[in-house]
Each structure stands twice: as C-alpha cells, then as structure tokens.
Amino acid sequence: MRNAMFVITLLAGIATASAGKKAGVTMPDTATVDGKTLVLNGMGLREATWLKVDVYVAGLYIEKVSSDAPGIVATDGPKLLVLKFVRDVDRDDIVKAWSDGFKNNATVPVSQLKPLIDRMNGWMPGFDDGDTLSFTYAPGKGVEVAVNGARKGVIQGGDFARSLFSIWLGPKPPTGALKKGLLGNHGAKR
Secondary structure, three states, X not given: OOOOOEOOHHHHHHHOOEEXXXXXXXXXXXXXXXXXEEEEEEEEEEEEOOOOEEEEEEEEEEOOOOOOHHHHHHOOOOXXXXXXXXXXXXXXXXXXXXXXXXXXXXXXXXXXXXXXXXHHHHOOOOEOOOOEEEEEXXXXXXXXXXXXXXXXXXXXXXXHHHHHHHHHHOOOOOOHHHHHHHOOOOOOOO
C-alpha cells in the first residue's frame, strides 16, 4: 500500500488478542500507527434515541492510557478510533451525526473546517451491521478515513484532527456514556 503510515491489519486482528469487549464486539489490545504501538484506551457504545438503540461500538487507541479527554485531543500523537457498527445506519444519518458532532465540538470555528468536513462526508456510505469505520491520525500526515479496511482518503491538518476526535471526547459527545467508555481503563472488559 502506498501509505504504510496506517496499519489496516488492526481490522484483521480484531478477532485475536482481545483486550476489550462491549456489546458483543471485541477489539485487540494494541494497534500500530505510523510505526508506533498504540494501546486500547477504552471502548464505548453509541446508543441512539430514547429507546437506547445500539448503533456502534467505538474503540480508542492512543500511546499511553489516559482519562484526560482534553489532553488526548490536544496531544499531537498518533491516534486511532475504530467504529464497529452493530446495526444498519443510513448514509444521511451518518453525515448528519458527523456534521452535528463538528458543530458541537470543533476546536476551531467550524466554518474553517467545512470543506474538510464536506470531503469526509463525501466518503461516507451507509453502514451495515458488522461494518467498520476507522479514523487514523498520524502527526504531520493527517487523518486517514477507512471503511471496512479500504482507504477512502487522508485529510491533513491538526485542527481537523483535533476537532474530529473532539466529536467523541469534547464537551458535547454523542452520549456521555460513550465518552466515558472511550476514557476507560486499558484492558477493562465492558
């Protein structure tokens, strides 16, 4: 692959070396990004509507375990967020979720990020139960967006990366429980 900075082997390794399990989804305890080993910081479940319908399980990988959300967002180190869908999700719902997430949590005025958000949203398909979406950040290189292990593209810029990870770790995440799970202890079974 042209850009060896991102290791998609994480997706192949999901069934092995499990450190975390949530809502029937198991994720490995480590992943490699830009030649660095990252650890599973925590896993969280995205529930939607008042019925608490399970949508996806997210796993956050960073260099050192931390429960400091602002610190994780601000640190210019490699990061990986993996979303494993546990139900079908319409493309329009995904695009709205990302747009709302940026609007509620961007670390810079969202108008500065709009062309980048539009590019990312253009790569979004509808998701089926079992599909995987990953956001891999490598400092100086950008955020790689991959769907089911297939690279959609890379978006450069630290402001974009910080704002993207703030969707889940910022002041208004999709749910408080999801953010809390991502900030959980390494190796915790949930």
